[in-house]
Amino acid sequence: MDLSSTSTNDLRKKQRQYKGALIGALILMILVVVLGMTIKEKKATYFMPLVGMPAAFIPIIQRFQKINAELKSRAEAANN
Structure with a gap:
């Protein structure tokens, strides 16, 4: 576009x-x-989505x- x-x-x-x-x-x-910090059983699989989530927002x-x-x-063109 x-x-x-x-x-x-x-x-x-x-x-x-x-925004x-x-x-x-x-x-x-x-x-x-x-x-995740409040869960008693802290497993790495609970935090796996955090690895991919930031990458999903790169296009945005x-x-x-x-x-x-x-x-x-x-704005700069309007000021000149």
Whole structure:
């Protein structure tokens, strides 16, 4: 998807959505760690999802960074 053809309002909306998804994922990972620490039987298999979860969010992080860069370039173009 070409970000230059997307309206600024749509980019801001997508930025908020991606930011919410990333915050939600972080909260979920923290909860998994806390719950894992409270389990009496500490097995490595309980923590295996934590290894793959950050990798699953790499595309979201990259997309979020591209949207931020596009919004920044539009703001700089508007100021010049």
